[in-house]
Amino acid sequence: MVRLTLIARVIDGLPLAEGLDSDKDSEIEQYKSLAKSLFKKFGQQPSNQPPRMTVESGKYVFHYILESGVAFLTLAERGYPKKLAFQYLEELAGEFGRLYGSQVDSVQRPYAFIKFDTFIQKTKKLYMDTRTQRNLAMLNQDLSEVHSIMTRNIQEVLGQGEKLDNMTKLSSTLAAESKQYASKAKDLHRQALMRKYVPLAVIVVVVLLVLWLRAKFYS
Numbered sequence: 001m002v003r004l005t006l007i008a009r010v011i012d013g014l015p016l017a018e019g020l021d022s023d024k025d026s027e028i029e030q031y032k033s034l035a036k037s038l039f040k041k042f043g044q045q046p047s048n049q050p051p052r053m054t055v056e057s058g059k060y061v062f063h064y065i066l067e068s069g070v071a072f073l074t075l076a077e078r079g080y081p082k083k084l085a086f087q088y089l090e091e092l093a094g095e096f097g098r099l100y101g102s103q104v105d106s107v108q109r110p111y112a113f114i115k116f117d118t119f120i121q122k123t124k125k126l127y128m129d130t131r132t133q134r135n136l137a138m139l140n141q142d143l144s145e146v147h148s149i150m151t152r153n154i155q156e157v158l159g160q161g162e163k164l165d166n167m168t169k170l171s172s173t174l175a176a177e178s179k180q181y182a183s184k185a186k187d188l189h190r191q192a193l194m195r196k197y198v199p200l201a202v203i204v205v206v207v208l209l210v211l212w213l214r215a216k217f218y219s
Helices: 026-044 082-103 114-126 133-139 154-218
Strands: 002-009 015-020 052-057 060-067 070-077 150-153
Touching: 002 026, 002 082, 002 114, 015 114, 026 052, 026 060, 026 070, 026 154, 052 082, 052 154, 060 082, 070 082, 082 114, 150 154
Parallel strands: 052 150
Antiparallel strands: 002 015, 002 070, 052 060, 060 070
């Protein structure tokens, strides 16, 4: 059964609409936080994300599709058919794109399309019972496309994002340290030149001064 549906802009994770299970469940709220972490990851490397993926997390799984710069994500029980989950998301993506596709890039406030929840709830009801004739017909269709969709673990997916963040921070640190090292190297080089040539310059000045004094007083 579908428990949670979220729609967000890929580039920055801005939530655009959502559909929640009618029962208030603290566990689902925790999964909602995980979903937001996934959206954050999408924004980090939007061009490198698979357009469809299933992400396992405990007794639930996330299914998502990325389409026209929008992420459509749903949380379902592990036993819920993958084929139906993605068909559900495709219906949402089609209707959302028709209604709001041209406005996605310009909106600034979260949940700008919260009215889309009405369509989410109506569509979700159609997918609640997997044994209806409609859903059974979908399940009997060609499943090769669904089988090709990658399935990964939530720790693996989010962990890569954390590793990316760590690598970025490490690169910034190394760049700062390199600049600091280059600055210190210049200072050391300058000091070495001073130690090498200043005594010689002093000697030359002293010699010239002596010669000048001798020329002045003994001429």
